[in-house]
Amino acid sequence: MQVDLNGRVAFVTGGGNGIGQAIARKLAGNGASVAIADIDHEGAKQTAAELPSAIAAHVDIRDVAQVEAAIGATLDAFGRIDILVNNAGVNTFKKRVDIDEFDKDEWHRVIGIDLDGLFVVSRAALAPMVKQGAGRIVNVASVVGLTAMRLQSAFVAAKAGVIHLTRSMALELGPKGILVNAIGPGSVMTEGTKKLFYGEDGTFHAQQRNFMAHIPFGRPATVDEIAEGVLFLSAPENSYMTGHLLMVDGGWTAGFMM
Numbered sequence: 001m002q003v004d005l006n007g008r009v010a011f012v013t014g015g016g017n018g019i020g021q022a023i024a025r026k027l028a029g030n031g032a033s034v035a036i037a038d039i040d041h042e043g044a045k046q047t048a049a050e051l052p053s054a055i056a057a058h059v060d061i062r063d064v065a066q067v068e069a070a071i072g073a074t075l076d077a078f079g080r081i082d083i084l085v086n087n088a089g090v091n092t093f094k095k096r097v098d099i100d101e102f103d104k105d106e107w108h109r110v111i112g113i114d115l116d117g118l119f120v121v122s123r124a125a126l127a128p129m130v131k132q133g134a135g136r137i138v139n140v141a142s143v144v145g146l147t148a149m150r151l152q153s154a155f156v157a158a159k160a161g162v163i164h165l166t167r168s169m170a171l172e173l174g175p176k177g178i179l180v181n182a183i184g185p186g187s188v189m190t191e192g193t194k195k196l197f198y199g200e201d202g203t204f205h206a207q208q209r210n211f212m213a214h215i216p217f218g219r220p221a222t223v224d225e226i227a228e229g230v231l232f233l234s235a236p237e238n239s240y241m242t243g244h245l246l247m248v249d250g251g252w253t254a255g256f257m258m
């Protein structure tokens with residue numbers, strides 16, 4: 001899809017790697033200036049360096065002062081913020097276990113980044129958008145926010161929170177000219193998931209072939225396929241959709257494959 005984002009400014013969290021990097025490239029490829037905010041400063045700098053008009057900010061989205069500084073730096077560099085993509089997120093790093101054994105600190109870490117961090121960034125980015133009387137927010141949720149999966153309760157709860165927070169934000173911000181939507185990726189072939197789920201060469205482990213059998217398309221998404229959805233939700237062409245959850249999941253949540 002090609003849209004005209006010339007003169008628009010996007011702030012993308014977690015844009016140094018994976019899906020966020022593809023989103024930053026996609027928005028820039030359609031004319032936007034992009035601020036890439038990531039705890040991985042090197043990744044953010046590398047992504048920014050390859051784009052025609054971009055800055056990199058070293059940000060932990062849980063840290064209000066760092067987030068506000070990055071929003072300030074974006075306004076200094078480009079004068080406005082039109083699009084916020086809340087993409088930064090983590091799942092549990094630990095061995096996946098049932099809720100009765102789930103580590104309390106790990107719970108707070110995942111919720112702290114995926115849900116609290118999204119709130120912190122949204123709040124800071126909203127000040128210029130409200131002043132402009134216009135803006136777009138795209139929250140990156142997940143299929144597991146809609147239909148749960150075992151052994152990752154913190155991630156499931158955080159993403160369900162993101163989906164419903166999106167609706168709440170849409171209600172409050174619609175009268176202020178700001179559209180708020182969420183995107184729900186299924187399994188996505190990033191470097192991270194390649195190591196976790198698939199062979200380094202992208203071939204599926206036996207367990208994953210089983211998993212893929214539950215997805216009508218039988219394969220994970222590319223990062224570019226997720227970025228296309230974000231582009232549509234960010235574009236001027238989307239002028240009447242807010243509070244929506246756009247699933248880009250190869251049919252995962254359409255029903256049960258037998």
Ligand SMILES: NC(=O)c1ccc[n+]([C@@H]2O[C@H](COP(=O)([O-])OP(=O)(O)OC[C@H]3O[C@@H](n4cnc5c(N)ncnc54)[C@H](O)[C@@H]3O)[C@@H](O)[C@H]2O)c1
Nearest residue numbers: 014017018019038039040060061087088089142185187188
């Ligand atoms: N990959 C998948 O299969 C998949 C599926 C559904 C949803 N998602 C969601 O998509 C988003 C991107 O995931 P990804 O697969 O590209 O992951 P990734 O690990 O490749 O990238 C995540 C990015 O977020 C950054 N980040 C992590 N914690 C941060 C923090 N506290 N502050 C700032 N930046 C931080 C990381 O440095 C990284 O650049 C996440 O919200 C994830 O939950 C991914």
